[in-house]
Amino acid sequence: MNRTDFSHEDSFITANLSQHRSQLEEKVRSRQASVGVIGLGYVGLPLCVHAAESGFPVMGFDVDPRKISSLRAGRSYISDVADSRLEDLMAKGIFNPGSNPSLLDEADIIIISVPTPLTQSQTPDMSYIREATRLVRECLKPGMLVILESTTYPGCTREELLPVLEQGGLSAGSDFWLAFSPERVNPGSGYSLSRTPKLVGGVTADCTGMASLFYGQFIETIVSLSSPEAAEMAKLLENVYRSVNIALVNELAMICNAMDINVWEVVDAAATKPFGFTPFYPGPGMGGHCIPIDPFYLSYKARELGMSTEFIELAGKINTRMPHYVVERVITVLNERSQCLKGASVMLLGAAYKADVSDLRESPAIKIVELLMENGARVSYHDPHVPAFSVGEQLFRSMPLDGAALAAADCVVVLTPHSAIDWAAVGRDARLVVDTRNIVPVSGGKVYSI
Numbered sequence: 001m002n003r004t005d006f007s008h009e010d011s012f013i014t015a016n017l018s019q020h021r022s023q024l025e026e027k028v029r030s031r032q033a034s035v036g037v038i039g040l041g042y043v044g045l046p047l048c049v050h051a052a053e054s055g056f057p058v059m060g061f062d063v064d065p066r067k068i069s070s071l072r073a074g075r076s077y078i079s080d081v082a083d084s085r086l087e088d089l090m091a092k093g094i095f096n097p098g099s100n101p102s103l104l105d106e107a108d109i110i111i112i113s114v115p116t117p118l119t120q121s122q123t124p125d126m127s128y129i130r131e132a133t134r135l136v137r138e139c140l141k142p143g144m145l146v147i148l149e150s151t152t153y154p155g156c157t158r159e160e161l162l163p164v165l166e167q168g169g170l171s172a173g174s175d176f177w178l179a180f181s182p183e184r185v186n187p188g189s190g191y192s193l194s195r196t197p198k199l200v201g202g203v204t205a206d207c208t209g210m211a212s213l214f215y216g217q218f219i220e221t222i223v224s225l226s227s228p229e230a231a232e233m234a235k236l237l238e239n240v241y242r243s244v245n246i247a248l249v250n251e252l253a254m255i256c257n258a259m260d261i262n263v264w265e266v267v268d269a270a271a272t273k274p275f276g277f278t279p280f281y282p283g284p285g286m287g288g289h290c291i292p293i294d295p296f297y298l299s300y301k302a303r304e305l306g307m308s309t310e311f312i313e314l315a316g317k318i319n320t321r322m323p324h325y326v327v328e329r330v331i332t333v334l335n336e337r338s339q340c341l342k343g344a345s346v347m348l349l350g351a352a353y354k355a356d357v358s359d360l361r362e363s364p365a366i367k368i369v370e371l372l373m374e375n376g377a378r379v380s381y382h383d384p385h386v387p388a389f390s391v392g393e394q395l396f397r398s399m400p401l402d403g404a405a406l407a408a409a410d411c412v413v414v415l416t417p418h419s420a421i422d423w424a425a426v427g428r429d430a431r432l433v434v435d436t437r438n439i440v441p442v443s444g445g446k447v448y449s450i
């Protein structure tokens with residue numbers, strides 16, 4: 001091949017790419033681009049709904065057949081997605097959920113939102129991302145945009161997705177576009193996906209541009225970053241920041257208790273400073289799929305470089321200690337009434353890891369139930385969002401919350417500040433309360449803080 005052939009080849013590739021680009025750009029702007037989402041959980045389902053509501057045809061693929069039949073019946077399993085929105089989209093035929101990956105064959109854009117848990121040895125479990133990437137490789141075609149939304153370690157998009165997707169001979173940035181864009185939803189917060197700024201980092205500037213163009217159709221603010229690594233790290237920083245600050249205030253709560261100081265009064269006082277202080281509040285321990293897990297994705301990557309993440313380790317240690325501390329508080333307050341935990345009836349208010357959601361993942365309530373049972377307590381609970389859950393072999397069902405149930409418990413322990421619970425009635429009817437959330441009005445010396 002002589003020099004002239006090279007130029008010919010180069011200009012052919014350039015022409016091809018710019019043709020793909022203008023085709024996808026046109027399809028995105030006219031909302032004709034079909035969007036495939038892999039993983040329809042807390043992240044994937046709201047994303048499908050927002051994209052479909054803005055006019056994109058959306059195919060949602062999930063390996064869980066129960067989720068698919070629920071969606072097909074117009075029933076949502078995510079509190080931020082109302083059934084009526086689903087029914088509307090299904091009736092218009094603009095959202096098509098299924099459990100057959102061939103659904104993705106027609107997609108112009110594929111977004112991966114599968115779980116990223118930890119293995120038994122606390123290292124990243126990449127199996128879900130790997131399986132999803134393999135599925136994308138099967139249907140990858142020139143002119144496609146691929147985006148990873150699952151939270152992961154810095155370098156994952158380039159190390160895990162890029163080589164697998166390029167196996168068939170197509171190149172990212174030349175034949176298809178590849179980017180990382182973390183999800184930052186906060187379920188139950190009411191802060192919608194479209195109003196939460198979206199970080200986007202592509203493996204090339206062109207990849208960033210294409211992913212930004214897509215999200216810009218239904219998200220108000222797009223923040224472009226120079227690389228997927230910067231976007232991956234930014235997401236981890238957000239979660240490490242929360243974990244470390246929660247640990248700081250949890251430690252402060254234990255010290256305040258020993259000094260007979262109200263930690264909530266202290267935090268609220270500090271928060272009156274108009275700059276340089278963001279309030280975090282203590283609680284019974286960390287829960288959810290993100291904060292207790294994601295920081296360890298960074299620890300893993302740092303270890304590979306021979307570095308340590310001491311803030312993350314220390315925060316994990318303090319936050320993991322909190323359920324033990326809550327049970328110690330229950331033992332102490334019962335003791336003050338000449339009672340012991342063994343044989344006492346303890347009623348937990350809230351099982352979900354945070355207010356107004358049904359999510360039990362990593363919830364400190366599970367550990368607290370285990371510890372109470374180990375100490376011989378008789379445990380019951382009420383949670384308006386969690387009808388039942390199991391700890392080991394034992395199944396617990398949410399009890400109705402009335403004056404008699406509250407008065408019957410030797411100790412009521414407040415774990416989740418759900419807005420549907422009448423907290424004034426708890427303060428009135430319970431005999432003894434350990435309140436980990438500062439939500440029960442203090443009355444007659446029977447409500448104890450953590």
Ligand SMILES: NC(=O)c1ccc[n+]([C@@H]2O[C@H](COP(=O)([O-])OP(=O)(O)OC[C@H]3O[C@@H](n4cnc5c(N)ncnc54)[C@H](O)[C@@H]3O)[C@@H](O)[C@H]2O)c1
Pocket residue numbers: 038039040041042043044061062063064067113114115116128131132149150151152182183184185186187289290
């Ligand atoms: N939940 C949150 O609030 C939140 C917020 C920001 C980021 N994230 C991150 O987003 C990612 C997804 O989290 P989530 O909370 O939506 O998880 P989830 O467990 O609610 O949903 C994941 C879904 O993926 C499905 N799935 C697993 N393997 C699959 C495969 N090979 N093909 C198709 N579907 C598959 C599962 O069946 C499940 O429905 C994680 O990396 C998480 O850290 C979560």
